Amino acid sequence: MTTTVAAPIDRATWRICWIIVFGAFASGLDASVVTIGLDSISSDLGADLSVTQWVASGYLLALALSLPLTGWLARRFGAGRVWLFSLAAFTVASGLCAVAPDVVALIAFRFLQGLAGGVLIPAGQTVLGQQVGAARLGRVMATLGIAVSVAPALGPLAGGLILHGLSWPWLFLINLPIGAAGLFLGLRYVPRGSRETTGGIDFAGLALIAAGLPLVLYTVTTWGDTGRLEWPILAPGLVLLVWFVLRCRRHPRPLLDFSLYRNRLYRAASLAAAFNGALIFGSGIVVTLYFQLGRHLDFVDTGLSLLGFAGATAAIAPVTGRAVDRYGAAPVALAGAVLAVVSTVPFAFLPVDAPGVVVQVLLAGYGASVALVSMPMGIAAYKTVEPSRLPDAAAQVTILLRVGGSLGGAVFAVLIAGRLPDLDTAFRMGFAAISVGAVGSLATALSVRRAS
Template identity: 95%
Template sequence: MLTAVAAPLDRATWRICWIIVFGAFASGLDASVVTIGLDSISSDLGADLSVTPWVASGYLLALALSLPLTGWLARRFGAGRVWLVALAAFTVASGLCAVAPDVVLLIVFRFLQGLAGGVLIPAGQTVLGHQVGAARLGRVMATLGIAVSVAPALGPLAGGLILHGLSWPWLFLINLPIGAAGLLLGLRYVPRGSRESTGGIDFAGLALVAAGLPLVLYVVTTWGETGRLEWPILVPGLVVLVWFVLRCRRHPRPLLDFSLYRNRLYRAASLAAAFNGALIFGSGIVVTLYFQLGRHLDFVGTGLSLLGFAGATAAIAPVTGRAVDRYGAAPVALAGAVLAVVSTVPFAFLPVDAPGLVVQVLLAGYGASVALVSMPMGIAAYKTVEPSRLPDAAAQVTILLRVGGSLGGAVFAVLIARRLPDVDGAFRVGFAAISVGAVGSLGTAWLVRRAS
């Protein structure tokens, strides 16, 4: 449906938007850049290889743990203040990681870094939502989406280039100039936001989600790595999360406001965002392994091969935002889902040593489809809520993206692992699954259109 064209954004708003992108980019980059340095960290710190992966896993679990707090913090102190404190804490924790004398302290500092990093994206989204209003939300959220989508894809390349000439502490030191620049600009330009009388925090609810969410994400992540589901951990985690949801529905001041899901469009858009998050993160696993196992590239070569994908996503993101503001989320997402099907189906029939130009053209098409499919769903969810409830919506949608992404990554990793060592067969199955998921995205976009 064609909507009225909103007024263009002024320079001050774009300046705030790009400052917020600083923090989102640093947080997203850190989710993947450290992974390739685990061997160096283990060797330098004399740590067991069974312990070192917690340097990466601890960060990801902490990201999820801090998300439920974001809504309460933004209402209580103002979203801009929360974003500034989170960026400062993230930067300081990055410096502490670089000077950690042993692996235990490194894991602790990474956990603190993740707690701060998890707040940056939803708090930044809340700042932008309050700044521009619903009619112009698509443009700024899509710009923020560039960092969210592109930073993890650039992580292997950045990490490989850093380790090629420097030691592992530089994987963390790279965050210091990014964080410092963002903080200095943020102190000058980012609006602090209004404070609300929120009452005390629901500590019992916080304890439940702090226990349940990391347990579930841990099981899902290890399933992707080992192919085994740890039911003794998964079941208690799910039970605790159900208990948390029931408590939030009864509590007068819940940690997460699940009454938002009474809105049909918000419900459809947020669940579609979770599905697309699973597809995108899962397909990212397949594409990365395709270059490493199928085409035998190292981390730097893999990162360079992903530049076309990342570049297409970044190029299409601003167009996506304007299109969502003009035509609505569903038509844009439908177009993206069709492009995703067209650009991934050929991979299911191509050999792993297909011509590089063909591979790059298809990947660029898929990168463009990622921007067209993933960003509109989150934007549609945010457009349905009142400004005062945007902190809750941002936290909830981000949680769904994290959970969906972890689940998607695990499912696709298991699909690939079960077909190896038949490399051709493994990636045919993997890319066929991506194509099926893209068809599923057509369905989610249709549901959002019906709910509109």
């Protein structure tokens, strides 16, 4: 195994890194914290739950809609400026959501919040990548990954605690101090980035992906909820995405630069990141349902039961970053995949009411494996590109993670739903599928190693 001496990271860079984490944490937390408040929102605003569901669905679709613009915006205005504007817009939209007079206004404000939130993570990744360079990228990206991985897991707990003593507007008001602190520090310390002469936006390409990507994500997400795959919606979405890719390959100023995929290592690493996104998000569905359906816990207790999982992920993430900078991405991901298999196979043989200590030990092991598996592949993709092309790489990898995560969540949800109400069989199948997915992660890590 080849090792390199990790280049030191100065205090100013770490300060920028933790400021960027503010935005990533707010965006990640908001994706899950509001979901458990839908019943309360529906009752308070006098709306049908099927309509109120768009408070959550509209946010997720808006996240996908804004991602393709990130690369162009970062090149045109500078990644730091885009990050600051997005955080400001996200914070203002959060406040508007809290004072929405009816469900239609809430859905509209939530959509605006999602547009801003979708840009925060890839713009922040671009800021960090351009600040530190490839040799130090693993450690700072892994730190950002703590927020990306842990915030969604904390959402149910945070939402449950808020609704236990406060009303639903506080689900949005919690973003205001986070956003204000991030803006105050960001205006002082985050570099604005360089501007480039990019030309105009390819509006035809934007229309293709803006229509196609939400259609695909919506169809895949509803498949997980209903068990039915709506091909009349999915097929046009896939056609539009293929059309978008073909247009970008011919266009002189494409919205997304797909020439990056000519690099064998970038191609292998970004596709591996998509696969791991499906595994991680899908397994998150299994673990959450395991506590809610299998062990009959409410949202607060489920969130408390997931703290060991989230804590292990957060604790191992910095170690992951240092290991990637020193040993490379593939060996770290291989170790994580092995740990994922070891920590999930026992669930396939345990009853649903297994002793809590055993469950928590295994979940902590799996939480550690999540950090080791999910982060290195994205870091490996970013390490292959020049700083000036990081905006496109960050947008593309984030889109792949979003699509992979939605697909993984749907597949795992369908696997479990098809075997209910037999809880033991359903969750044994779910955890067996996670183990199979971890073996797949071994294969993707080996593909990256061969491409290195």
